[in-house]
Amino acid sequence: MQYTLDRFTHDIRAALEQTGRIPADLTELSEPKASLQADLALACFRAAKAQGGNPAKLAQELAATLQFPPDALVGKVEASGPFLNFTLNAGQFGGAVLGDVIHGVEHYGDDDLGASKTVIVEYSSPNVAKRMHVGHIRSTIIGQALLNILAALGYHTISDNHLGDWGKQFGTNIASMIRFGRPEGNGEAALAEIERLYQRYNRMMKGENADTDDEADDEQMLDDEARSWSLKLEQGDPTARELWQWMCDMTLRVNQRNYDRLGVHFDMAHGESFYRDMTAPVIEEALAAGIAMREPGGAVVVKDLSDERGHELPTFLLQRSDGGTLYQTRDVATIEYREREYRPAIVIYVVEQRQELHFRQAFALAKALGHARDTQLVHVHFGTIFGANGEPLSTRKGNMVYLEALLNDAEARARAVVLEKIGAGKTELPPEEIDAIASAVGIGAVVYNDLYQDVRRNITLDWERMLAFEGNSAPYLQYTFARCCSILREALNRDTSANLLEGLPPFEAMLLREPQEQAVLKQIARLPDAVRRAGQAFAPYIIAEWLYTTAREFARFYRDLSVLKAATPELRAARLALVAATAQSLRNGLHLLGLAAPERM
RNA sequence: GCGGGCGUAGCUCAGCGGAUAGAGCAGCGACCUUCUAAGUCGUUGGUCGUGGGUUCGAUUCCCGCCGCCCGCGCCA
Numbered sequence: 001m002q003y004t005l006d007r008f009t010h011d012i013r014a015a016l017e018q019t020g021r022i023p024a025d026l027t028e029l030s031e032p033k034a035s036l037q038a039d040l041a042l043a044c045f046r047a048a049k050a051q052g053g054n055p056a057k058l059a060q061e062l063a064a065t066l067q068f069p070p071d072a073l074v075g076k077v078e079a080s081g082p083f084l085n086f087t088l089n090a091g092q093f094g095g096a097v098l099g100d101v102i103h104g105v106e107h108y109g110d111d112d113l114g115a116s117k118t119v120i121v122e123y124s125s126p127n128v129a130k131r132m133h134v135g136h137i138r139s140t141i142i143g144q145a146l147l148n149i150l151a152a153l154g155y156h157t158i159s160d161n162h163l164g165d166w167g168k169q170f171g172t173n174i175a176s177m178i179r180f181g182r183p184e185g186n187g188e189a190a191l192a193e194i195e196r197l198y199q200r201y202n203r204m205m206k207g208e209n210a211d212t213d214d215e216a217d218d219e220q221m222l223d224d225e226a227r228s229w230s231l232k233l234e235q236g237d238p239t240a241r242e243l244w245q246w247m248c249d250m251t252l253r254v255n256q257r258n259y260d261r262l263g264v265h266f267d268m269a270h271g272e273s274f275y276r277d278m279t280a281p282v283i284e285e286a287l288a289a290g291i292a293m294r295e296p297g298g299a300v301v302v303k304d305l306s307d308e309r310g311h312e313l314p315t316f317l318l319q320r321s322d323g324g325t326l327y328q329t330r331d332v333a334t335i336e337y338r339e340r341e342y343r344p345a346i347v348i349y350v351v352e353q354r355q356e357l358h359f360r361q362a363f364a365l366a367k368a369l370g371h372a373r374d375t376q377l378v379h380v381h382f383g384t385i386f387g388a389n390g391e392p393l394s395t396r397k398g399n400m401v402y403l404e405a406l407l408n409d410a411e412a413r414a415r416a417v418v419l420e421k422i423g424a425g426k427t428e429l430p431p432e433e434i435d436a437i438a439s440a441v442g443i444g445a446v447v448y449n450d451l452y453q454d455v456r457r458n459i460t461l462d463w464e465r466m467l468a469f470e471g472n473s474a475p476y477l478q479y480t481f482a483r484c485c486s487i488l489r490e491a492l493n494r495d496t497s498a499n500l501l502e503g504l505p506p507f508e509a510m511l512l513r514e515p516q517e518q519a520v521l522k523q524i525a526r527l528p529d530a531v532r533r534a535g536q537a538f539a540p541y542i543i544a545e546w547l548y549t550t551a552r553e554f555a556r557f558y559r560d561l562s563v564l565k566a567a568t569p570e571l572r573a574a575r576l577a578l579v580a581a582t583a584q585s586l587r588n589g590l591h592l593l594g595l596a597a598p599e600r601m
Numbered sequence: 602g603c604g605g606g607c608g609u610a611g612c613u614c615a616g617c618g619g620a621u622a623g624a625g626c627a628g629c630g631a632c633c634u635u636c637u638a639a640g641u642c643g644u645u646g647g648u649c650g651u652g653g654g655u656u657c658g659a660u661u662c663c664c665g666c667c668g669c670c671c672g673c674g675c676c677a
Contacts, residue, residue, distance in 0.1 A: 036620070043619055045657060055657085082657090083620065127677075167677060272677090299675055311604070313673090320675045327677050356605050357672050383606075384670075417639075427637055441639085452625095453614055456606060458670065464626090465613070469639050471625040472614090479639045487636050545615070548624085555640060564636050579636090601639070 001111045003528040004096040008073045012040060012086050015074075019065050021058070022047045029086075038078070038085035039522070045082055055082035090518055094509035094578075097525045101581040105499045107152075109527040109588050114155030114535075118342050121147045121157065123350035124264065127164035128251040128271070129173050129198070131191045132258055132403040134385050134393065134461070135352065141450045141594065142382060143350035144264045145540035148592045153535045158342060162334070163271030165248055167327060169198070171230025174243050175222070176201035178229070182243070188254055188404055194247065195395065201226070231324060234276065248273075258403050261443060263594050270334075278333035279325040282369075283318050291368050297321040307364045316361050328362060335366040339375060346376045348538065353381040353456065380538045383458035390460055401461065407443060413467050414442030414475075418601075429600055440596035442467070444474035451593050452544040472548050474595050477586065480551035484583035485599040487563050491576050496599060500584040507573040516557040517578060523550040524585045531592065540593055547589045554582050 002010070013027045026047045029040045044062070048055040059079035068074040068089075073096065075089035101108045123143020126136045143159070151157045176197040177183075183193035205222045233240040252269070259265070283300055286292035292302045300319035306312050318329045338344060349359060359379040366372050386392060387399045394400060415438035421427045422434075429437065449466045450459075452473075469475040489495060492503055512521065523546070530546035533539070563579055566572035587597040 030619075032620075034623085041620085043658095045619080049657075081620070164677060169676070295674095297675090301674065314604080315674060317674045322675080324675085326675075328674095352671095353606060354671055355677085358677090360605085381606080386670090421637085421639075426639085457614080458607080460613090462613085468626080471639095473625090473639085475639055479637080483637060483640085490636065541615085545624095552624090552641095556642095558636075559641055562636065601637075 001113075001528070003100050003525065004073065004093065005525045005529065007096070008086075008088060008093075009040065011068070011072065011074055012042075015066055015068065016042065016062070019062065021051075021062060021065070023050070026050070032083075032085065036080075036085070037087070038080075039088045040086045042084040042086075043082065044084060048082070058082075059084040088518075088522075090513055091510045093525075094512040094517070094521050094574075097521050098507075098509050098577055098581050100528075101524060101584055102501050105501065105584065106588060106591075108585060109531045109592075110152045110154070111528060111532055112154040113532065114150060114153040116154060116156050117345035119150050119155040119157055119346040119348065120160055120338055120342060120344045121150070121348045121350065122160045122162045123147075123348075124259075124266070125162040125164060125351070126251075126255060127169075129170070129191065129194045129247040130251070131188055131195065132255055134401045134403065134406060137262075137403050137406070137446070138382050138385065138450050138455070138459075139350045139352070140259075140262060140264055141447050142380065142455050142540060143348075144262070144594045145451055145543075145592065146348060146350065146380065146535075146538055148594060149531060149535045149540065149543065152531055152592060155346075158268070158344070159266045161266040161269035161271075163248075163251075163269055163273075165244075165251075165271035166273040166276060166330065168227070168230045168324065170233055170244055170247075171228070172201055172205075172226040173198055173247065174229040174233065174240050175226040177243055178239075182246075186250060186253070188402075190250060191254055199395070227322065227324075231322065234324060258407065261407055261439070262447065263596070272327070272330045272334075275330045275333040275337060276325070278337055279329040282329055282333045282336065283325075285369055286318060286365065289369060291365065292318055295321075298323065302361075302365060305361070305364050305368060307360050308367070313361050313364060314357070328358065328365075331358075331362040332366050332369075335362065335375075335377070336371050339372055344375055346378060347372075348378045348380055350380045350382070353383055355379070356381050378538065380455065382455040386458060386460045388461050388463075393461075406446060410442035410446045410467055411439050412442070414438040414445065414469070417441070417469055421601075427601060433598075433600065437598050437601060440598045441469065441475045441478060441601070444478060444595045445469060447594055448474035448477075448544065451540045452548075453541050454539065455541070474590075475601075477547050477551050477590060478595070478598060479601050480554055481583055481586045481590065481597050482599060482601040483558060484554070484579050484586065487576070487579050488583065489599075490564055491572075500587070501577070501580045504577050504580055505573045507577040508570060509574060509577065511571050511574040512578055514561060516553070516560050517575070519553045520550070520557050520578060520582055523553045524581055527585050527589060530589075534592075543589055543592050547586065547593075550582070550586060550589070554586075 009029055016022045016027045017024050029042055032038045032041045044055040044058045048058045059082055062084050063077050063079040066077045071092060073089055073092050074086055076087040078085045121143050124140040126132045147157050147159050180197050183190045205219055207219045229240055233244055292300050294300050299317055299321040301315055301317055303315045316328055317326055319325060338347060363377045418434055418438050422429060445467050530542050534542040563575040566575055590597045
């Protein structure tokens with residue numbers, strides 16, 4: 001898809017190539033720093049060197065040679081030392097950008113580079129029989145944002161919640177409920193109780209509870225019991241299956257409330273259990289290929305496997321000596337299943353950094369077995385969240401932060417701020433909208449906290465920052481959008497609209513010549529590129545950065561230039577169109593990150 | 602030991618081959634009878650972990666070292 005800035009770049013490169021002075025591979029343009037008054041630049045060093053000339057001289061000659069018609073997108077062409085600077089033709093630029101937005105509306109910024117290829121994003125993936133905590137929120141939020149971005153780029157997206165609903169821990173869960181009884185109730189509290197029973201059993205198994213006259217025998221017995229329930233579950237024992245199903249159903253119901261609040265939606269939730277009957281073929285396949293070996297004890301191991309970079313990977317297991325399968329086995333089975341079923345071009349795993357090795361092994365094994373040849377397997381790994389004092393969060397230490405409580409807290413804080421603003425006469429809001437606004441703002445702050453920076457970084461939990469409503473934060477972005485809407489309401493006498501540019505009076509974009517107006521236009525024009533870069537780098541923060549810069553530029557425009565009281569009706573109409581285009585673009589960007597865009601705040 | 606991630610302002614982070622290294626927060630000082638001050642402006646603050654190398658040019662690429670986090674067979 002070609003947007004205005006694409007055309008700008010294309011026109012310059014074409015003109016450069018036409019001069020015959022620069023080979024096509026040296027016409028790479030770069031964006032000068034904001035402090036310089038140019039929109040694109042060509043560094044002439046390499047081209048000059050190739051022909052044995054002086055870069056500054058070449059820049060000068062090119063500046064003298066290049067000609068663009070008055071109605072072109074390219075305006076001034078100037079040499080500045082060894083750089084050749086190009087400036088947008090302000091008169092043409094505004095109309096072109098606003099035209100792009102009017103044409104695209106809620107799809108402005110989208111692209112077709114995904115070309116309907118299928119991409120599967122696996123994210124959230126909480127464990128059954130446990131409450132979701134801050135660790136899961138990262139995967140959930142990052143994954144949803146990536147999914148939105150990739151969908152905007154034209155990919156056929158499939159979101160999959162790869163639930164942790166299988167494995168040895170359910171043996172322990174079942175054993176603990178057989179021993180201590182099944183918890184009553186149904187919600188988050190019942191999940192917490194299951195966790196407590198699990199931990200209690202686990203401690204006894206490890207002999208950490210010296211409250212009874214436990215002997216080592218008992219510990220061994222408890223361990224055998226858990227292991228045996230795990231195997232019974234794999235073999236379809238009715239009691240085991242019933243308890244397991246009960247845990248799964250309840251967990252899904254509880255989690256769904258969190259997903260609803262976060263605006264997260266899954267096309268499917270195939271947990272690990274879904275692949276349980278597909279693991280045996282994986283093991284056989286690996287053995288037959290000679291990549292895996294069965295050890296005398298019965299365990300199946302993979303040795304001497306290398307990753308794509310040629311690094312030898314540590315040995316890992318596909319089957320336990322007691323016959324049970326492992327996470328690794330199921331993940332390879334998952335790769336094979338997805339390939340058979342969906343033929344994806346890309347599969348993205350939004351999973352914490354700690355599992356980097358696990359995925360390198362799974363990917364390498366799948367490739368070694370000849371699978372996923374045409375599939376890009378990507379582990380988008382994010383950093384760990386630490387407590388305020390820098391300590392790891394853990395249930396054992398009792399410093400765990402649960403998702404539901406976090407969202408409640410964020411909403412409550414946002415609500416307090418909303419009421420404070422109303423009380424101070426800063427805003428007027430219909431009472432029935434207050435809850436929705438508090439929710440949009442509070443949850444937006446939490447979501448944005450996970451998206452505004454490169455996801456690879458670790459995060460130290462800081463409530464003040466996480467729920468910050470100032471500076472580079474979701475509420476600031478939402479506030480800017482609300483200000484745009486406020487102007488549109490005044491001028492157009494209308495409230496909500498899917499198309500914020502609908503019903504604008506005729507306007508002449510040529511009139512938008514002030515630097516503040518041009519700066520906003522330039523930012524609007526950059527959205528498509530931000531979306532492309534975010535998708536290519538699997539980096540939602542690129543959208544966040546675009547949003548923030550756009551909001552800042554709009555704030556400057558807002559401060560200096562009045563829309564409603566513009567000097568002439570023509571100028572007012574043009575600025576109104578600029579506001580509408582800003583609002584539409586901001587909303588598109590907010591939606592890509594999964595953030596709500598309230599029209600009043 | 603091997604492998605992965607990260608070291609940029611007091612704190613949290615952008616920038617990752619080009620022209621004086623940018624934001625937010627915190628600090629200091631301004632600006633609301635004006636389209637919402639959840640805002641804006643000014644100001645203080647940097648040997649870009651460190652030592653080499655490549656290059657006309659390195660915070661950015663390569664190599665060594667140091668520091669922090671994480672991972673490395675029967676958990677997920």
